[in-house]
Amino acid sequence: MSHAFFLAARYLAFHRWKTALIVVCLTLTGFVPILLWLVLDEFDQRIAARAERTPLVIGPPGSGVDLTLHALYFTSRPKDPLPTRELKRVTESQLAQPVPLHCHFTARGFPIVGTTIDYFDVRQLAVEQGRLFVTLGECVVGSEVARELRLQVADKLMSDRENLVDIAGQYPLRMTVVGILARSGTADDRAVFTDLKSSWMMLGLGHGHDDLRDETDPHKVLARDSRGIVASAAVLPYLEITPELMSTVHFHGDPDEFPISAILAFPRDEKSATLLIGRYEAPGQGKSAQVIVPQKVIRELMKLVFQVTQLFHANMLLVAISTACLLGLVIALSMRLRANEMETMFRMGCSRSMIFNLQAAEMILVFALAAIFIGALVWLTKGWVGQVIERLIVGAT
Amino acid sequence: MIQIEQLLFRYPRSPFVLRIKELTIADGEKVAFVGPSGSGKTTLLNLISGITVPQQGHVRVDDFSISGKSDSQRRDFRISHIGFVFQQFELLSYLNLLDNILLPYRINRALELNAAVRERARELTAKLGIADKSLRYPRQLSQGEQQRTALCRAVIARPKLILADEPTGNLDEENKQIALDLLFQQSAEHRATLVVVTHDLGILSGFNRVIDFREFRSAEDAA
Incomplete structure (x- = not known):
């Protein structure tokens, strides 16, 4: 042969x-x-791996697939976000550890995820350089974001402005990069994480500006009485929160109504998971929120x-x-x-x-x-x- | 020894008929068949080698009766006993000159291709003046070089019978003599029977017997 x-x-x-x-x-x-x-x-x-690591997701009613993809991969945001009181509801139930997400804005194309530092624990994300965010205006970036935007710790990262003609709110926020995450091979590598309140600031719910208590310029102060001061649009909010300006930051409105786009829920055990699902699916609960099991959605x-x-x-x-x-x-x-x-x-x-x-x-x-x-x-x-x-x-x- | 008795061969749907009452070629004999094209010289070579079998009669090479054997047996006999020089050389286009010469060793399981065989192949190419073209492919060789390669291939395995169809047809005078010397030398060294079919009347001097095939056939037909 x-x-x-x-x-x-x-x-x-x-x-x-x-x-x-x-x-x-x-x-x-x-x-x-x-x-x-x-x-x-x-x-x-x-x-499947990411879905398995996320036992439950609570979010606004609508497509379960959209909610899953939003909660797991920060894709298209829900039309009607959840009120923050929903987060309180889960916390008070003591059935699961809730981790809120508010994913509405982007920074140079990468999604900005407003959350708490619990997110890094539940996702087992390690910080490669720097530290996690502590105060308003700080952010931690995923490894791919850092690589593509050539970001280092202490660099500045501006959120993208959604609407150039909206002068009443949604000002871009210049964030300070305080940490860079280690590569995880997940959607977290291509996301910018910041405090929930910082993302609310981008939404215009909170801001910091010049102290108007002693301001006499009529163009800036429209009215003044015992209840407060009415400022005009000429008073520009700060684009960056520095330690010196931190004390000027304040929020308007009811904090319980501030939006979150999804809640990742980590039940204590199987029974807690069942109970939590039951609470959202029980008749008479209304349809203000839904709970989904990402694993099931992904399997489908x-x-x-x-x-x-x-x-x-x-x-x-x-x-x-x-x-x-x-x-x-x-x-x-x-x-x-x-x-x-x-x-x-x-x-x-x-x-x-x-x-x-x-x-x-x-x-x-x-x-x-x-x-x-x-x-x-x-x-x-x-x-x-x-x-x-x-x-x-x-x-x- | 080649023995042909009472042979009758005809091609299907052809008026050509070859009859041979008796023809014997002794061991080591050098026989040349001459005659015009279409006289049946190549057919006779095919019958001796068992490529074709006669409708009647016997063809026997040594003790092997070609007529009564299967195709497989005739192939086995052919590859182990006969060296061929084909009219159109029939070199394999994808093998270089040296590999073409060694081809019998690659397609015959009974033969072992070793260093001695390779050395013999080199000697043969040197003798025929084509050693420097050992690595060339047939398309890179002249007609004469191809014919000399075909000659080397026919004798490399030292067959007991060499059948050559126009072995000098494409060679100049000098190379004709070299080729014939090689065939005669192989015949002499290994007591191989040499049967050559040729148009070239100038090469017949070295043969023991020259048979004019047209006359031979007329005599046979008359008989």
Whole structure:
């Protein structure tokens, strides 16, 4: 058989372009379904892992998928956020540890997540440089944000202004980067975390500005009485909260009504989880909020993805069949082209088995080459698949 | 020894008929068949080698009766006993000159390809003046060089019978003599029977017997 392989190798090397074409066809036919499987497997693992680490999400009524994606990946924000009293309700129930999220703004395209420092505990996020935020106007950035925006600790990061003509509120806030998170391979790498109150400040619910108690300029002070001072729009709020200006920051309105977009709830045990779900799903509770189990939502989502994948697999099967047919045609044509060579072999007395071995050796070599290339491509793309999936999931914001 | 008795061969749907009542070629004999194209010289080589089998009669090479054997048995006999020089050389385009010469060793399990064989191949190429082209492919060789390669391939395994179809057809005078010397030398060294089919009447001097195939066939037909 070694001589058959020698002759086959010589033949394939001599007709290198034809061989390359066949090997490429076989490689792609084999590699594409494997790549798809790798992508789906990686996607499934990553998306499921984050869902598994988030037992319950409480949020405004509406699409459970949207809420899950918002709470887990900071994607599209809910139309009607929850009032903060919902957070109190969960806390007072003592059934779960609630972690609020207010994800409304972006900073240079990256989502700003207003939360508490509990978030870093429940997500097991480590700070690589600096520290967690402590006061208003401070932020901690994910590793990808730091890399892409070339941010260092103590750098400034301005939130994106949503509406340039809205002079009544939603001023951008210049935050100080006090920490950079270690890479986690999750959506947290591409997010900016700040205190809940800081994100409310971006919403215009709180601000700091010049002290008007001694202000006499009529353009700035519209009215003054015993209850307070009415300032005009000429009094500009600070864009940055410095330690000196911290004392001027104040909030307007009822804090219980301040918005949060979702609550991550970590129940004490299974019973607590059931009780909490029951409280939100019980009749007569109204529909001001809903509780979802992200794992279930993601499982449903993945079912849909895998159904679509079945179609792709069917398509790949057809491609594989047509490739096999083409390969058969190539072999048949090759046999015809090599009729003289086979005739020479026959006239020299070459046995049928040897001629069969020659053909078989060529096929084996071609398939072996394709298998090697498939293996190499899988090896090369495995890491890349992880990054792409991370981008797909994380970069979906 | 080659023995042909009461042979009758005809191609399907062709008026061509080859009849040979008796023909014997002794071991080590050097026989040349001459005659015009279409007289059946190549057909005779095919019958002796078992590539084709006669409808009637016997062809026997040494103790091997070609007529009564299966295709597989005839292939085995051919590859282990006969060295061929084909009219069109029939070199494999994807093998270089040296690998073409060594081809019998690669397609015959009974033969072992070792260093001595490789050395012999080099000696043969040197003898025929093509040693410097050992790594070239057939398309890079002239007709004469291809023919000399085919000659080397035919004799490399030291066959007991060498069948050559126009072995000097594409060679100049000098190379013709070199090629013939090689065939005669192989025949002499290994007591191989040499059967050559040729149009070239200028190369016949070294043969033990020269058979004008047209006359031979007329006599046979008359008989």
